[in-house]
Structures are given as C-alpha cells and as structure tokens.
Amino acid sequence: MLRSLAPALIPLLAPRTALLAIVVTVCALGAGSWGAVTLLDHRDTLARAGAETGRAAAAVAGQALGVLEPRAARVDALAQRLAEHPDEAADGAAVAAVAGADTAGALAVVDAAGRSLAGPPVAITAGDAYRPARGAGPAVLTVEVGGVASLALARRIAGPDGEPDRFVLGPVPRPDLAAVLDAARGDAALYHPDGRRLIGDGPERWAPDDGARLWSRRPVDGLPLFAGVSVARAAVLAPWWSRLERGAAVVSLSLAALLGVAAVGWRSLHREETAMRALAEANTRLERRVEERTADLSALNRKLIAALADKERANQAKARFLSAANHDLRQPFQALRLFHHLLSERLADPRDRAIADKMGTALDSGEALLHALLEVATLDAGVVKPTIDAVSMDDVLKGVAAEFAPAAAAKGLELRVLPCAATVRSDPVLLARMLRDLVGNAVAYTAGGGVLVGCRRRGQWLRVEVWDTGAGIPPEHLDSIFEDFVQLANPERDRTRGLGLGLAKVRRKAALLGHTVDVRSRPGRGSVFSITVPMAAPEPAAAPSAARGGTGEPRPAARRILVVEDDPVQRAGMQLLLESWGHRVTAAADGGAALAAVRAGGIPDAIVTDFRLPGDLTGVQVVTRIAALADRPVPGIILTGDTAPERIREAVATGCRLLHKPFSPDRLHDALQALAATDPGGGTGGATAARRTAQHAAA
Template sequence: MRLPLSRFLSKVDTRAALAGLVLAMGAVGGVAWGVVTALDYTDTLERAESNLRQSAELLETHSRSALIRSLERLDRVSAALDGGGMAAVAGDGLPELLSAPVGTVSVMDGSGRDLFGPAIDFHIPSASALRAMAAADGGTGILMAPGDVHGGPVVAIGRRIAGRSGEKEGAVFVTQPSASLSAVLRVLDDGGRRIAGLFRIDGSPVFGAGDPIPGLFDGGGAVGSGTGWLGGQSYVMAWRRMSAPPGGALPVVAVVAEPRTHVLAPWWSRVERAAVVAGASLAALLALGVLAWGSLRREETAVKALAEAKARLEQRVDERTADLSAANQKLAEALSDAERANAAKGRFLAAANHDLRQPFQALRLFHHLLGGRLKDAGSQSIAQKMGEALESGEKLLHSLLEVATLDAGVVRPVIAAVPIAPVLNDAVGEFREAAAAKGLEVRLVPSRAVVRTDPAMLGRILHHLLGNAIAFTSGGGILIGCRHRGQWLRIEVWDTGAGIPADQLDAIFEDFVQLNNPERDRRRGLGLGLSKVRRKAALLGHTVEVRSRPGHGSVFSIVVPIAAADSAATAATVKGGGAAAPDNRRILVVEDDPMQRAAIQLLLETWGHTVTAAADGEAALAAVRLSGGMPEVIVTDFRLPGALTGVDIVRAVGDIAGHPVPGVILTGDTAPERIREAVATGCRLLHKPFTPSLLKDALAAIGAPDPASPRQHAVTATI
C-alpha cells in the first residue's frame, strides 16, 4: 500500500531530525569530553606538582630541624679551629672538640687522613670527597656527603679549615645519624613509588634516594617543580633548597619525585570510565530514538495512572492527617490529665501527710488505753501483737509517704555550710544502744571538715546507712569516718556483715528490694531505706557508692562537697553568708547564652569587679592574650561551642598565666563524671539555677590568687 506524499515527507523529516539531533549531541558531547579531559590532564599534573611541593617543604623542614643542632655544633667547632688549621686540633680547639658528644665530630687533613674523632667512610676516597664536596658547596662553604661511622649510616656536615697562612688545610665534620631523618621518609612513602631524599647542588645524593639527578638544579632557584627523567623513566618532581639560620642556605636540596605514569594513572582511569560512559550514553541516545515512536501512547497511559495515584494518595494523606490530628488531640488531653494528676498528687501528699497520721495517732492512743485496762495475760498478748502491727503500719506509711514526696519533687533541700562533726555525732549516738544490744562496737573517726549540704537530709541518709550496717552485721563492728578527695569529703560507713554479691550492688537501691528475705519479714525492714538514700543524695547533688566483699563486709560512701577550710571561724563565715569577695577583681566570664552572659557580667560589675566576657573558649583565650592582664578568677559555663569546655579554658588560661587561676564552673549537668572532671582542676562547681548569694559565696571563698601557691581548692555548691 502506498503512503500519501505528505505523510511520507513527515516521516522522513522526523527521522532526519532525530538523526541530526543524535549526531549533534554526539559531536557536542565528544568536544566537551575532549576539553574536559585535556583540562583534567593539566589539573592532574598541577595537583601532583602542588602535592610534591608540599612534600618537599615537609622534607626540608623536618631535615632542617633534625640537622640544626649539628649545624650549630659545626659553627662552634669550626670557629675554634679556623685560622689555626690542623695544629689547633691538639691546641686551642681541643676543648671545643672534647665538649661535643662522643663520636659526633671528626677532623681530617687535606689528604683525607683522620686526625680526630671516628673515621667517616665516605662512598668515595676522603681526599676526593673533600674536593667533590667543595666543588658542590654552592658557595655556602658547607660540605655535605653521606657516609658510615662504625658501620652505621650518617650524614656528614663539614667545613674547610684554614691554617695560619689562610690556605685550606683540612676539614671538620659533624655527623648526624641517618635514622634521625628517616621518620619523614616513612610519612612520604607511597608504597615505594615515590622518591624522596636530600641532594647536593650537583645532583649527587646525600640522604634518601640513591640515584643522582644531574643538571636539575642548574637554575639555582630555591623552590621549583617540573618533570624530568630518572633511570630512563619520566618523573614529576618538586624540590626546595634547604635554608640555614639566620637567613642562609645549605648546599642541599630536598627532592620529592613520583613516576609520571603513577601520577597520571587516575587520569587514565577517568578517561577510560568517561569513554565507557560516552559510549553508553550514545547507545542510550540511539535506543531512546527508537523508543520515541511509542512514547506518546505510553505517556498518556502514565499520565492517567499518575492522576489516579495522586487522587488515591491525597485521599490517604487526608485520612492519615485526620488520624494524626485525633492522636494529637488525645495526646494533648493525656498531657493535660498528667499535669492535673501531678498537681493533684502534690495536694494529695500534703493532705495525706496530715490526714493519714490522724487515724494512726488515734489508734495508737486507743491501743495504749486498751492495754492499760486489760488484765489477763492472753488479752495483753493480743494487745502487744496489735501494737506491733500498728507500729509496722506506721513505718510503712512513713516510708511510702517519704518516697512519694521525694518522687513528686516536693522536697527542697536547704543547702548551707555545715560542720560535719555534729552530723556524724548525732547519727552515731542514735545507734550506739542498738549496736551494743547486738554486741557490736561503733567507732567514729572525728573530722573537722565543713561541707555544703542540707544537714537534716544528710543526717537521714547516714541514719539509713548506719541502720542497715547494724541490721546486717552479726559480729565485729561498725566504723564511720571521712576521707578528703580534692574538693570532696567522702563519708564512709564500714561494716563486717555478710556482704553483698557483685551482681546485686545496683539492685539494692531499687524500691522494695531485700536480699536474703524472700518471706518478706517486716521486722527486717521494707526494702525502701537504700532507695530513699539514692533519692535524697540525688536531691542534694551527692554521690552514693558501695563496695562489698561477700563474707567480709561492705562500705557505703556518700561524697559531699567541701565548703571551706577546716576551721570553726571559716565555717561560721560560710554558714552566715557574710563572706564578701575582694572588690575590683579581674574576672573572665565565658557563657554562650547572650542573656545569661549579660546578666552575669552586670551582676559582677555591680559588685565592683572588672569583667571580660566571651561567648566561647577561643574568644576567651584571644581576649586574655589581647588584654595583657591575666584574670584573677574565671567564671565559665561547662558546655560551650567549639572544642573547649569550661574546664579546658581554666587549664589553658593557667598555662598562659604561668600559674593556676581559680575557676567557678557553671553547669546544669549533674552527671558524676562532670563533677569529677571539674573537681580534678580544683574548680568550684555551681549547678544551674543558682542564686546570686551562692555565686558571691563561691567568689568570697576564693582568696586572692597567689602565683607561687598551688591551685586553690574551694567550695563546691550543689543545688
């Protein structure tokens, strides 16, 4: 069947256009690929030369650092010998020669005969070596060559020595073990492909790569790079003339070279991958042209399916949005219910603490009256058992109310500076009779420390610990004492009881956990004592620890911050809050929150201090260096932007000042590791939020800094 002419021409034009488009895109892609490949080739070589220049600089810097002492020793020895010639070796120059480390200085005459020091085994005869090195000294007067001393490779650095007539009579050499220069070669090693070493101006090797590079340094430039041939292979290389202080130069060039084939290997790989991609792209373009004829019909089908899928998706989104809104509404209602329940819990605790005690109080009174009226032994026995049950219920009520009150956040500790002695005496005195009844000895090691704590709450903690120690100790005794640990006082309660298994040391602080009491005998307690100890210690910011050996006993410790020096006068000052910080101190404040930083700065300036404020550690150290005056106190947040914490800043400023600078660390983090890290620096610790009086107390407790004294330890306040 014959096609109409217009339809035939339309088909021909479409095919021609498609073929022209494919050819044009192929040509453009080929040109673009060629240009990009050429630019990539140039860029690859430039990057290689740049990297090699950096490596040459690293090699030169390291080698200069390693050789600097030998050069200085050479200057001293040659100065002592120059003008006296070889006669000075046994004369005026001998003290300087003998002062050098053994085996590092050698002297030879013009014929290469050794006059002093170990013999240097140059790779050419000594006399020829002197002439070769003199010809290659580059006008510096310094001779350098590789050799061996006692079988060990060295780099010999020498200088010609003139006699009294001015003629060169010999040379003095200072040897440097080659091993001291090897570290940087290991860094520059690239699987054996890269060449690195030190060469004289004439291209002969001094250290590292062994093949000479003749004519490479004829230009005389201090720094250079380019390509060259080594051993019949093309290399990309860079070199750097070694400098010598002050402002001089050595006849040595640091050279780093890499085979050109290795440098261009990534480029060739990219070229191959690009060729594959280009071929695949062209094939894909042709395939797309073949598939273009049927694309319209498939496109219509796809558009229709997409529209249907979009409608279904919108419907599902609407359904999920409605579900999410309902869930959010339920969550808001649950949150509101929880807040109301929490408020109701507080009101309940306040009422229950009073109302539940009333019927128990009445029961106690009625029980007492009933006991007085009962005459027969059987009734009195029943009344006694009733009293025991009543007492057990009262203990359970008190414990449950105390735990619930602690969990509800109703309890607010009153932190103050407190002498520890009366707290310990009261706790021990409370249990002496109970211990004596079991035949146990309670021994107290006195302490004059003053701590920051709530004395009543700390006393209750010690009450629980001592009660447990006596309850679970059948023989031996109880010891309570204190240990100083930096800014902390460690109060320890030792017993000789049965001990606690290692896998139960954490479980004993949980509610209603009792070891060795499966029958839940209430006479042995309720299992709430240590859980209350943990809660109270958390409120006070103290740390509770336990160590135990089954069959030997246990040690419970409460770690409390020290408030002041161990004297009654200091304790009275801290307790009364009357201590005043010295006026007009230079204080560095570091706080990343602008509002808190401004508030602290204004507060300190109101007290008469000179304040420098910074937002992070780098800014703080920069301000200290620029101001010229060292801060007397540092007040800093613990967590700050950047790499430095508040503890790091205190250490860094102390290093700049040359003596410890006292610091006050502000933090909302109560983790024990944070507290220990701050205490390790001797800093004070204030937990946010803190009152101005606490900050003033902390500053007052920090005396005027004495650079000659050790780091000052002071109050650690915890809220």
C-alpha cells in the first residue's frame, strides 16, 4: 500500500517542504537583515558620537586658545622684561607695577618656593607644579586666586646662576573658561600633556582605552595642554537600544504573522494531503475494481469470441449444407424439368396434359426456392457487379404494374401505381427486382384493401414507396423481417405465400447499390416500405430492344453439340431435348471421355458441360482442352447446381456462358441461340456474357 501511495505522496510532501523552506528562508533573511541593519546602526551611532566628540574637542581647543592666548602673550612679555631688567625683578614694587596687580586679571610673580612676590596672592594646588616650568618653554599650572580655581600660564625668570628663581604667572579663573567647557557635548576639560586634568568636568585622568567612554582630544596650539571631550558609551547607545527594542518588536510581530500564515498554509496542505491520500486510496480501489471488471470483460469477451467463432462455424456449416443440398437437389430437378418438357410435347389427351401442367406447377414451386437461394448466394459471393445508369422510374413502375395486376385482382385488391417522370441513378435490373419483391410482399400479405406504389422527391433523392393495408408489423420485429427465411404471418410455411427471402434480397441489393431501405408500420393499419435512390437528369428514352426469343422463335440451325454430364438421367434427358431440336449430340460422362470423343469424331460446334465432373477435369478445363485441340475458341455453356460463393466466382472467371440448375428448356434454347449469333473469333461465351448470365440467373 505504501509503495502504491509513494508516487502520490511525493508531490504532496514537496509543497510542505517548499513552505517550510520559504518560512525558514524568510525568517533567516528577515532576522539577518535586521541584525545587519542593527549592527550597522550600532557602528554608525558610535561613529557619529565619535565625530561629534571630536568636533566638540576641537571647538573647546579653539575657544580655550582664544581665551588663553592673550594671557600667555602678557606673561611672555612680563617675563622678557624682567629678564632684561633684573633690577626691576629684584624690586618688588617695580614688579608689582609692571604686573598690574591692581587690575583685573593681573599677573603674579612668585619665587622658587612659591611665595608671592607681586600681584595677587596665588596658592599652588600641586606640589610639583614647578617641575614643568623648569624648562625653557611655557608651563601650565593649576592655582587658586582668591579661592577661585584658575588655570595659570607660567614663564620662568632665570637668576644670575642660570637657575629659575622667579616665575611669572598669568592666572585664568575657571569662570572665564566655563563658557568654553560647558558648551561642549559631554564632559569637557583641559588636560596636561601627561594626562592629568587641569580644569573642567572630565575624568581626572585621560584614559581612552577604558571601554566605558568615547574619548576625543585636540591640542591647544602653542600651549602645553590639550582639550579633551568624553561621553559615556551608554549615553551614546541609549537611542540605539531604543531603536533595537522597537525593531525587535516589529520583527517579532512580523515573524509571528509569518509563522501564523505558514501555520494556516501548513494546515491547508495537510488537509490537501489528507484529501489526496484519500483520493489516491480511492483511485487504487477504483483501479483494482477496473482491473477486476476488465478481467471479467476479458473473460466475457473470450466467451463472446468463442460464441462468435461457434456461430461462424455454424454459419459456414449451414452454408456448406445449403450449397451441397442446393446442388444435389438441382440435379433431379433439372432431369425432371427436361423430361417434363419432353413429356408435355408428346401428350395429346387433355387430361394427361392437365396432370403434366400440375406437375409443372410443382416443379415451378421447387425451382422458385432454389432460384431464391441461388440469388442470395450470388449476392453474398460478391460476383454481381451493378451497372449504374440513368433509369426511368416510369418504365420500372409500368413493368411492376403489369406484372402484379393479375395477382392483385385475383385477391380482390386495388393495385394503384402512380406515374413518375423522374429519372434516377441505379441498376435498372436490380432496382426493378427490389421493387418487385416489395410489391410482391405487399400483395401476398394484404388480405383486403389495396396496394399503392408512388414516388416522393426529397431534394436530390427520390423515395419510391410501397403502401399496403395489411396487418402491419409489430415494432419489435421491424429489424428481423430483413433476415433470411423470416415470415411473421406464415408460421405454417405455406409456399404459396413466399419463402421469406424477398426482404433479405432487397436488403442485400440495396447495400450493393448504396440505396437505403426503410420501413414504417402500424399494426392493424398497414406498412410502408421505401427505397431511397439518387436523382439523375432525365435522358431520352431508348428504343425498346427486341424481346429475347423463346420456343416460339425459329430454332437455330442443326449443330454438332458435345454434352458432358456425369448424371446418366440428366445426360439422357439433355441428349433427347437437343436431338428433338434437330441437333446432333455426342454425350460423354467425364472429361476424359469427352476428349476421346473429340479426337475420334472431330471438333464440335458447341459444348454443353456440367461444372463438376468425375476425374481430374472440370467443365471449364474440358472446354479449354478442346479449344486447344481445335486451335481456336469453341463456344461453351457451363451448367452448375453449386451456389457456393467460391464456385460462382470460379465459374464467372471462365470465358463460357453460365446456366444454373435447374433451368428451363427455354433458357437453354436462348443460350444456344446467343451462341449461334456470336462471332466465334470474337471470344464466344466471353467473360462479360458469363457475368451477365450469373447476375440474372436467379431471375
């Protein structure tokens, strides 16, 4: 079961895997993007803060230089004067006057011990404050002037021994620097080069590597100090942390929404997977049921094939039986017909002739059945080749009316045949036979009323209809009436009411001609049979051909005729009949005897031979051998009682004329007369004449 479901589950797992991959990818991309943006924002925030502290330090350095530079200039000037006039340096009053002690921002002079010599009293706040001042350059000290923290710029004055014994100080009170230091963002201060805070709110020591603050320093040009600005990293990153919290909230909500959508999609895919699994299981069950039904149908089909094969074998056996029975029955019928003809000509007593006439009627009934079987066999054999031509329906209808008017009058029926000037495309012989079969059925199965034959035009088609007022046909039997030997109203098989082959022949001829045969019927009211044929342009009527001669025409001149027949009764009857017509007859029982008779007595004028003969030669081969002996075509008539399709095709392929048993003496007379009228050098008994004889043999 799992193996059968695997192909169905793989397409289902793929969407779920794809959904999971999409969700993970989106989450990773979203989190990664947000993390990258956050890190970049952290770096940019620190960078901006560093840049701002740098700018603040530069501003502090510049402003401090502006405040300290004038004081430094005064200190340098006083120190230079005192160095140039040592006497003034020794005189405290002179120094005080020069330092300007009585003015704001006055300079102060102190000795090496830090005692004030001139100017405002100055308290040194750092014990080693003088050390930086021992050099040649200016120094920076932190002092208190009147209790006010100040930044003092100092310059040494060297004594006679070259050692500094006095110092000029230029104090700058912190309030003077407050505006400079307080304007900076962060903690600003002025620092000694060694990192000590001199004045301001910054850390006491310059420590840029502590990691807790951001540091920026800028030197104060010309002075031994630098401006430093620092700001706590926590203060700088506070906005960043706020943005981080808001971004985390937004990302969390987005991920939650995405996971919610993914959950909904996952459940939808799960439901679809469940439905598809159920569908796959149902499909598997359906396939199993289809396989079972297919197996059942295969078994039934095999049974049907076997049944059809049995039916085909039965049909073939029936055909062989009918062919053999037909052939075997034709032999005695043919002998009876010949002897009946001879007997009728020799009877003079009217009562004897009446008996002979009744015998002839019985023979006619039997021969009608055999001829019907022959016609069906001929149609099934496919040897009938229709000759399509323009056919005048008026001529066909007149012939039908003339043929069936006596039979209809004998039954008290009114036969009305409406004239029709239309011309159709069909075989005139086959179309006339189809119509005769339909009208004959209508007359036979109509007890009272009448039969109407007429035509209706339907566009390019013409419907030839035969109406009757008979008992009608039940709807369930409308198809079966076209089958062989089916007679709904004749269960007792009365031969005077037909054989049940008329409609079967009509159906076969219609299929051969491409026409359509239809039937409509209402039980108790009557039936309508119709033949639909294509219309054709009317043509001038052809001159009527002369009727074929029968026994009333002059008989042909006496001829030498070779009769080859294995049945002694038929051979004797044929010999008597031909001799009564004035011919000289030589009879033989088989092909060998016929050839021997020809060698002994000469080439005959005509050959009348049975198709089947004892020995190795057939009737066709006998005619061929004799023609070879004569070195010219010899007219021949092939007699056969075989209605098998293959036998009929074989007989039609010969160059001889063909007569089916039983045939009347008149038909034999006509065939001999046709042979006499045919040019021997033109192919006497050619295939065309033989084919025409085969087509109309059952007429």
